[in-house]
Amino acid sequence: MCGIVGIINTDGQLIDGSHIREAIRIQRERGNGLGGGFAVYGAYPENRDKYAFHLMYEGDRSNPVIPVVESYLESRAHIHQSEQIPVYPNDRIPRGPYFKRYFLKPIEEYIAPEQTEEDYIVETVMAINRMDGAYVISSGKNLGVFKGVGYPEDVADYFRIEDYRGYMWISHNRFPTNTPGWWGGAHPFTILDKAVVHNGEITSYGTNMRWLEMYGYYCLLKTDTEVITYIYDKLTRRDSLPKADACFVMAPSLWDEIDRTKDRKKRYLRQIYGPAIVNGPFGIVLSHRGGAIVLNDRNKLRPVVCARAGNTYYASSEEASIRLLSPEVDRIWSPKGGEPVIIDLAEEVLQ
Amino acid sequence: MSAKTVQMKNNWKIIPAFHPEFDLDRCDYENGCAVCVHECSFGEISLKPVKGADGQVFYRPWANMSACNSCQRCVKMCPQNAIHIAHQPMHSSHGYWTENPVSNIWRQAGSEGGVLLVGTGATGPQKRYFDSMMFDACQVTNPSIDPLREPMEIRRYLGRKSDHYGGEVGPQLELEVPIMFGAMSFGAVNLRVHEAEATATRRMGTYWNTGEGGFHEKLRHFGRNTIVQVASGRFGVSEDYLKSAAAVEIKIGQGAKPGIGGHLPGEKVSEAISKTRMIPEGADALSPAPHHDIYSIEDLRQLIFAIKESTDYHLPVSVKISAVNNVAPIVSGIARAGADIIAIDGFRGGTGATPLQIRQNTGIPVELAISAADRRLTEEGIRNRVSLVASGGIQNSSDVLKAICLGADAVYVGTPVLIALGCGACQRCFTGKCPYGITTNRPGLAERINVEEAAQALTNLLHAWAEEIKELMGSMGISAIEALRGNRDRLRGVGLNEEELKILGIKHAGA
Secondary structure: OOEEEEEEEOOOOOEEOHHHHHHHHOOHHHOOOOOEEEEEEOOOHHHOOOEEEEEEEOOOOOOOHHHHHHHHHHHHEEEEEEEEOOOOOOOOOOOOOEEEEEEEEEOHHHOOOOOOHHHHHHHHHHHHHOOOOEEEEEOOEOEEEEEEOOOHHHHHHHHOHHHOEEOEEEEEEOOOOOOOOOHHHOOOEEEOOEEEEEEEOOOOHHHHHHHHHOOOOOOOOOOOOHHHHHHHHHHHHHOOOOHHHHHHHHOOOOHHHHHHHOOHHHHHHHHHOHHHOOOOOEEEEEEEOOEEEEEEOOOOOOOOEEEEEOOEEEEEOOHHHHHHHOOOOOEEEOOOOOOOEEEEOOHHHHO | OOOOOOOOHHHHOOOOOEEEEEOOOOOOHHHOOOHHHHHOOOOOEEEEEEEOOOOOEEEEEEEOOOOOOOOOHHHHHOOOOOEEEEEOOOOOOOOOOOHHHHHHHHHHHOOOOOOOEEOOOOOOOOOOHHHHEEEOOOOOOOOOOOOOOOOOEOOEEEOOOOOOOOOOOOOOEEEOOOEEEOOOOEOOEOHHHHHHHHHHHHHHOOOEEOOOOOOOHHHHHHHHHEEEEEOOOOOOOOHHHHHOOOEEEEEOOOOOOOOOOEEEOHHHOOHHHHHHHOOOOOOOEEEOOOOOOOOOHHHHHHHHHHHHHHOOOOOOEEEEEEOOOOHHHHHHHHHHOOOOEEEEEOOOOOOOOEEHHHHHHOOOOHHHHHHHHHHHHHHOOOHHHOEEEEEOOOOOHHHHHHHHHOOOOEEEEOHHHHHHOOOOOOOOHHHOOOOOOOOOOOOOOHHHOOHHHHHHHHHHHHHHHHHHHHHHHHHHOOOEHHHOOOOHHHEEEOOOOHHHHHHHOOEEOOO
16 A cells, blocks of 8 residues: 655646645545655756756765766766755654756766667666665656655654655655665656555566666666656657657557457557556556556556546645635546546646 | 296296286176287287086176286276276385386396387475465455466467567467467377367467478368477478468477487378378388487577578577476577477386386486576567476476466476376387377378367367466466466475575565
8 A cells, every 4th residue: 555646737837845745644544654755846047957866875974985976977967966865864764865966967068879878877777776875866856755664744844745745746645565675775766757656566567667677767666667767768768769668568458359359559568668668556646757647457446536626636636635726626536447637738838 | 857948038027016806796798898908019818718507608708817017098988887997016024125126127037128119207205395385365455366267368379578668579379378288299199180170279279289291282271270390300391381380399308308319110100191291101101319410509590590491581490408407598599599398308208119227317306497488588588579388297286376476378298188188107108009099100000089079178178278378377366377487486485495486486485
């Protein structure tokens, strides 16, 4: 069991972190104090053209991996700004690992001819994640991720997320079931501009993970959710698959239905992307630069409710979180298993 | 006084370890029943006259103690259930020189000489890794799935896939169950067995394999469920033969006899077999050990593409090899040489005839081979280019699923097909005397196979295993079998050492 919440303002209006803190706090029953986290889009408007690397270093600022990571980063990117991420220890979370953020741009001449700039960033992230004691918590532009061990409202207070403003927020309340509660294992999981919060357990992990390794994605965070982020990135960014098709790959229709509708494209997708199918129960909110996607496993083994109120969309494990934020909504519904809800931001917001 | 001639021949006498025993209280010999005598095709049972109370002569069954190897045919056919097979191994007092090594030497030194031949797969004590692996199951945090209530998908596609959207997908085999019938040639088995295999695979939506002995004209309408083989003897290979099938398989090796060819004795080459194999009637059908036009990987590539050219690139081409130590680089090479499917046959794989020493001592277990092959293809980023088929010693539906978790896309089964038709694994397929009418073309024996009943038995087997696979998947929380391929995380080892766990790519139970 876990709890998830997403708030997406399609017109790009900024709200501060106090709203989502409340929305996830009231799902306390769904977590056990071993993980909470938030992703906010629109967090760094003054640095919006740079990749915001949030780094988590185990231990404290004396961790010897820090200079190693930093000299690696310097060898690959222009670091325009770096700073400690402000934290506010309290009696519920008295201490945590050392967090730092770097706003950077790749050194262009180092990008290999066959690579895109984003491939280069992914390569950088994977290299750092393979160093002992250093983890890239987020690497997207104008995106900040804050996560840790504790109840989500405690994590929110530890980072004072009310100090951040964004047009899209997602959050997670963790009840770890297969891997230990540790800071890097809290959700969201991210790569570039993509972040995922997930309620469930992925039984296809072993297949997904091996498939991803063929394309340079290494699953090092000891948590199954990671694969969803990478699968989505591989499908939409590397293979230019439309969002709906990427969702189909992860939660495809039954072969019987594909046979009946004689849908050649779906047959093709399921054939070539068989190892990217996500099995086991899941409800996810997957956010990216241009919007968010809400998706359930094919058997709908986890709850997810969606709602729209004006230009704001909500997704939540429980309706109560939505009603707390917006007692009146224009529409509220529970998406069917395997049928994605795709929320796109207005074009102007992306400019 | 002349010296006595020493008669040594009894030194080598071997009384078979098995013989039938007859319960004469139950036996119907007094009414002239002699079913067992007719059923035993090995001549183990004869009739012996005995006098009744009033002096009348009856003929009772009598074990000749010369030929039984416990095929169980007489036991099953006896209308009175009056027979059981006694096991009476030669007991040596020596702890090391036990029955097998001793009697094998007697056989070679005495009457038989030469290379000892056997049928079916290896019987040795090597570990069955399938038994040392257990499935993980869902509890609490993850609901198991009830296959009676929820859809459970076990369809597989075999063939070359693209690794990105927009890339080309080669011709595919569509399997409604992830199990195909492995290669058993016409000649090794008879046409009735082929027809039963073809019928069952058509009904269940999967494939059977002709083996290397050609594809009989009568069965060509089953082509879309048929994989035809091109082996070193090239028997029956023509353009029509290739085009009649759903896929073509180049047979390089076979788990029961890696590096060894085949030999169908001339006396088994009847008119029908001669036509289908395209060789003279009565001529020995020899398959050389290697293909004499394939001495390395680049030659294999040429044959693969010769077949693709001949079939207008409409059919996937499979390459079957026996599992050997170097399987991982070999498989990588075969994938790069253009094969669409690679079948890896472990040392437990069956055969009609193989030298005993080869069968027992050559090759490696398929569990280790398939895992090594899958890992190497993944590491090289070319796993999507080929499908892997595991075979050799698969005994049940769990083995099928474990092979898939270790990286197979599907499996071949051969011996289970024969057993489903009645075979008792007596290891004498090469004699042509199969009492179940399976591995024989002899008139009077081959007719023991009723095609429709045999087809139904094979359908039943596929259906039963498919249902069991769905149950196993449900307990693991998997609703589509593609989510299991190479999914070693769903397996745990029990009693395996670190090296074994590493090769299999699995963790120990409890870890």
